[in-house]
Amino acid sequence: MGGFVLSSAFDSKSGQLILVTLLIMVASFYTGTLFGNKSAIYVQQTPLESSPASFNQCLILAGYSKITNKVALTFRRTPLSIPETGMNVCPLNYNEYIPCHDISYIKGLLPNLDISKKEELERHCPPIDKRLFCLVPPPEDYKLPIRWPTSRDYVWRSNVNHTHLADVKGGQNWVHEKDKLWWFPGGGTHFKHGATEYIQRLGNMMTNQTGDLLSAGVVQVLDVGCGVASFSAYLLPMDIQTMSFAPKDGHENQIQFALERGIGAMISALSTKQLPFPTNSFEMVHCSRCRVDWHANDGILLKEVDRVLRPNGYFVYSAPPAYRKDKDYPMIWDKLMNLTSAMCWKLIARQVQTAIWIKTEDRSCQLQNAEQKLLNICDAVDDSQPSWKIPLRNCIKLSSAKAQSQKLPLRPQRLSVYSESLNNIGINRDKFTLHTIFWQEQVNWYWRLMNIDKMEIRNVMDMNAYYGGFAVALNTLQVWVMNIVPISTNNTLSAIYDRGLIGAFHNWCEPFSTYPRTYDLLHAHHLFSHYKHSGENCLLEDIMLEMDRIIRPQAIPRLRVTNLTATQSSIALPSPKGERFLGFIIIRDEESIISRIKVIAPQFLWDVESHVLENEEHKSEPVIICRKKFWAIV
Numbered sequence: 351m352g353g354f355v356l357s358s359a360f361d362s363k364s365g366q367l368i369l370v371t372l373l374i375m376v377a378s379f380y381t382g383t384l385f386g387n388k389s390a391i392y393v394q395q396t397p398l399e400s401s402p403a404s405f406n407q408c409l410i411l412a413g414y415s416k417i418t419n420k421v422a423l424t425f426r427r428t429p430l431s432i433p434e435t436g437m438n439v440c441p442l443n444y445n446e447y448i449p450c451h452d453i454s455y456i457k458g459l460l461p462n463l464d465i466s467k468k469e470e471l472e473r474h475c476p477p478i479d480k481r482l483f484c485l486v487p488p489p490e491d492y493k494l495p496i497r498w499p500t501s502r503d504y505v506w507r508s509n510v511n512h513t514h515l516a517d518v519k520g521g522q523n524w525v526h527e528k529d530k531l532w533w534f535p536g537g538g539t540h541f542k543h544g545a546t547e548y549i550q551r552l553g554n555m556m557t558n559q560t561g562d563l564l565s566a567g568v569v570q571v572l573d574v575g576c577g578v579a580s581f582s583a584y585l586l587p588m589d590i591q592t593m594s595f596a597p598k599d600g601h602e603n604q605i606q607f608a609l610e611r612g613i614g615a616m617i618s619a620l621s622t623k624q625l626p627f628p629t630n631s632f633e634m635v636h637c638s639r640c641r642v643d644w645h646a647n648d649g650i651l652l653k654e655v656d657r658v659l660r661p662n663g664y665f666v667y668s669a670p671p672a673y674r675k676d677k678d679y680p681m682i683w684d685k686l687m688n689l690t691s692a693m694c695w696k697l698i699a700r701q702v703q704t705a706i707w708i709k710t711e712d713r714s715c716q717l718q719n720a721e722q723k724l725l726n727i728c729d730a731v732d733d734s735q736p737s738w739k740i741p742l743r744n745c746i747k748l749s750s751a752k753a754q755s756q757k758l759p760l761r762p763q764r765l766s767v768y769s770e771s772l773n774n775i776g777i778n779r780d781k782f783t784l785h786t787i788f789w790q791e792q793v794n795w796y797w798r799l800m801n802i803d804k805m806e807i808r809n810v811m812d813m814n815a816y817y818g819g820f821a822v823a824l825n826t827l828q829v830w831v832m833n834i835v836p837i838s839t840n841n842t843l844s845a846i847y848d849r850g851l852i853g854a855f856h857n858w859c860e861p862f863s864t865y866p867r868t869y870d871l872l873h874a875h876h877l878f879s880h881y882k883h884s885g886e887n888c889l890l891e892d893i894m895l896e897m898d899r900i901i902r903p904q905a906i907p908r909l910r911v912t913n914l915t916a917t918q919s920s921i922a923l924p925s926p927k928g929e930r931f932l933g934f935i936i937i938r939d940e941e942s943i944i945s946r947i948k949v950i951a952p953q954f955l956w957d958v959e960s961h962v963l964e965n966e967e968h969k970s971e972p973v974i975i976c977r978k979k980f981w982a983i984v
């Protein structure tokens with residue numbers, strides 16, 4: 351029955367694919383309802399056979415058994431210790447715990463925060479002894495996420511149990527509730543009728559009605575206040591890569607929706623500090639009713655946009671000041687015009703509800719405006735410093751005297767661009783090429799070792815991304831990769847952006863700005879060894895705990911379908927064993943670190959498989975593939 355109720359939620363547009371997904375979803379239902387009574391934690395183990403009769407009962411579910419870990423609100427203590435029973439599990443109401451965006455902690459800081467600048471929306475990580483040291487549990491009735499591309503339009507309602515957005519944004523077609531699902535029709539505040547038409551219009555506006563975004567040179571986009579990231583989702587068919595961000599604010603859980611849909615996004619805010627993205631990274635910064643006061647504080651936030659935009663990049667602004675004449679809107683528009691012309695941006699189009707500026711490379715204009723005190727030019731800035739916790743600067747960087755050296759091609763050619771910025775940190779072109787080949791090989795190995803259908807994986811994070819070779823090797827698959835460059839390594843993130851990829855700076859001694867259960871695959875290449883001397887507050891266990899928080903749990907094992915009815919007999923299972931595969935953590939590192947993780951992993955309820963691969967110097971290197979088990983508090 352469940353299957354048929356569900357199937358009515360889908361259009362029969364892309365037949366087979368949807369059927370396959372549907373099947374998995376029905377299976378997921380059962381994993382979701384497996385846990386009935388409230389007492390202990392269970393983890394599934396051995397497969398159960400059952401006799402199939404109706405469509406429902408065709409699904410054979412895994413069995414489960416009790417595990418010893420305890421549910422207890424536990425804080426990080428120094429020295430660190432893990433109970434003999436295994437890591438404690440945080441109580442159920444912590445199922446959305448994001449340590450550095452924890453409202454109950456931030457409340458206490460409010461007296462010292464600049465609310466007028468929305469500083470409370472930035473990262474505020476609790477000190478180590480106020481951080482939880484327990485595994486974050488899934489919510490009640492958690493289901494394995496729906497696969498991409500169906501997930502673009504449908505996610506499980508119970509996985510993101512927040513009705514607020516649908517209540518306030520349903521009219522703008524952001525998201526609707528549909529039985530047990532959330533349905534994303536692809537709308538947004540300024541594209542109620544779908545993002546495709548809106549995207550076309552933007553392209554037309556940028557090219558005097560002659561072309562689209564690609565012909566305007568847009569390959570990488572920063573979407574400010576992205577909502578449920580429909581804009582990004584609909585740029586994907588053009589192979590335009592979007593970094594979407596939004597704060598954790600009144601628009602409950604928009605980033606969680608985005609990630610559950612399989613769209614790249616993270617929590618961040620434009621407030622008092624620079625964004626964790628390098629200078630000169632995007633051809634377009636987009637704000638559709640993004641609730642940012644660009645005109646305030648002498649336009650300091652526009653100067654941050656200027657920083658991250660590439661030369662001749664676009665600032666696309668769809669908000670009431672661009673088209674309405676009531677309230678304060680004309681005054682705000684006036685201010686925006688004053689600020690942007692002082693920065694030597696040029697308004698190139700203003701149409702329907704959207705205004706578009708271009709960041710020109712007009713050095714003489716900048717110098718002139720600086721002389722007239724309309725604008726501050728930044729003191730020489732060292733772009734190789736990661737933008738991490740750096741206060742915003744009320745200045746812009748002077749355009750270089752000579753034309754920008756590197757003109758970047760479109761993707762996929764852009765993926766092989768060797769960025770001049772690598773030269774400065776001692777990576778020459780040969781090393782870069784070898785690195786690229788090396789990662790192609792490694793990724794082939796990974797897939798063989800994981801032994802899964804490539805369509806299973808969608809949200810991927812490379813926790814120590816170097817120059818992005820891992821992400822480049824994954825490029826032909828339907829995945830997106832968040833490339834993280836730790837702030838204490840050489841800054842290679844600019845080079846990653848120059849290859850047409852997205853990513854962010856991060857310090858792994860702190861939790862990342864994402865919701866729990868948002869990645870299918872984490873890759874940690876020499877991550878632990880990099881942090882091994884980081885002190886008592888940044889131990890291997892701390893990083894493992896954060897990995898456990900952000901990785902999705904694996905599927906229940908051995909989910910099988912038998913005795914399909916005539917109409918379903920053509921349904922192929924998504925993998926040879928008929929399982930849904932998620933929750934992979936690939937770790938390669940020094941022998942001592944790997945052995946230590948192998949000892950601790952069971953306490954985190956991870957399965958571990960050991961392998962050996964060759965490193966770049968053709969020496970053996972241990973590689974482990976961990977899987978986060980699917981457990982729940984019942």
Ligand SMILES: *[C@@H]1O[C@H](CO)[C@@H](O)[C@H](O)[C@H]1NC(C)=O
Nearest residue numbers: 400401402403404912913914
């Ligand atoms: C399932 O199929 C097998 C083999 O085709 C058959 O022996 C069995 O009776 C079927 N079970 C049901 C419930 O239809």
Ligand SMILES: *[C@@H]1O[C@H](CO)[C@@H](O)[C@H](O)[C@H]1NC(C)=O
Nearest residue numbers: 489490491492507508511512
């Ligand atoms: C969803 O949240 C509501 C309260 O906001 C709660 O009553 C309900 O049980 C939750 N449902 C699930 C499946 O977690």
Ligand SMILES: *[C@@H]1O[C@H](CO)[C@@H](O)[C@H](O)[C@H]1NC(C)=O
Nearest residue numbers: 554555556557558559698699
């Ligand atoms: C469109 O054409 C007009 C007139 O030729 C020109 O002023 C304007 O800058 C052009 N806009 C763009 C986006 O190319």
Ligand SMILES: *[C@@H]1O[C@H](CO)[C@@H](O)[C@H](O)[C@H]1NC(C)=O
Nearest residue numbers: 681682683684685686687688
């Ligand atoms: C914009 O600049 C003009 C000329 O300098 C000035 O008269 C006007 O007051 C400014 N507008 C706003 C809203 O600041």
Ligand SMILES: *[C@@H]1O[C@H](CO)[C@@H](O)[C@H](O)[C@H]1NC(C)=O
Nearest residue numbers: 773774775776777839840841
């Ligand atoms: C970082 O860059 C410097 C040159 O600026 C180089 O000497 C050093 O080896 C690099 N470090 C790493 C870990 O690659």
